[in-house]
Amino acid sequence: MKRYLNLLVLPAVLLAIWLLLNDSLSPGQIALGAILAVLLSWAASALRPLRSSPKHLATALRLIVHVAIDITKSNIAVARIVWLGRRAHATPGFIKIPLRIRDAHGLAALACIVTYTPGTVWSDYSDDDGLLTLHVLDLKDEEAWFQTIQQRYERPLMEIFE
Known part of the structure; x- marks a missing residue:
């Protein structure tokens, strides 16, 4: 029914x-x-041959709140870099982050989250070894990016989709 x-x-x-x-x-x-x-x-x-069955609505709502907060913070940081120019001392760069998530819907959601966040661009993803290549406008602390992507975004998406 x-x-x-x-x-x-x-x-x-x-x-x-x-x-x-x-x-x-x-x-x-x-x-x-x-x-x-x-x-x-x-x-x-x-x-749409591939169907999804998201689970854990509370986790999804928490993720949405985290993403909204991160997008707001990132907007402020990027505006600061744009307004200050060279005085902001931005250090752009690429970082490779290993991902454990394999669900196509979860990867698509992660790509959207990264793309919506100003100052970051999803550059590449290798399906073979699960490596995400991310371009960051101000890459000062690589470990913070590992934590943000793997713990703040990937872990909840795995709970929701896998």
């Missing part, structure tokens, strides 16, 4: 968005929206 309810979530959301965008509850708009919602849901299912 739960499987069938999950199949109806995307069409219901698409239908609701269709009706809101058209600002109409006429029978014609409902019928057209329902047909489009079912067809688009069916087409989208073929694009």
Whole structure:
């Protein structure tokens, strides 16, 4: 029963968005929206063969709070570097961080977290040895980056996705 309810979530959301965008509850708009919602849901299912089942909602919420705090701190640090220029003494560099996470959804979430954080760029990931190459705008303490990526981000993502 739960499987069938999950199949109806995307069409219901698409239908609701269709009706809101058209600002109409006429029978014609409902019928057209329902047909489009079912067809688009069916087409989208073929694009996503790998399914995910996240667990531990509390861990996910804590991770979201940590990421929001880190993004805010990073915005301030990058603004400081941009405003001060050479006086900021920024030391950009690359760092290789070994990762234990193998779930594709967890790696994608980690890539988003790193990319959303100003001053960091996900440069490369080797699937063979699990090495993440990260470019950091101000790389003064490599051990702090190891701790941040492995403990603050990777560990909760492993709890959520693996």
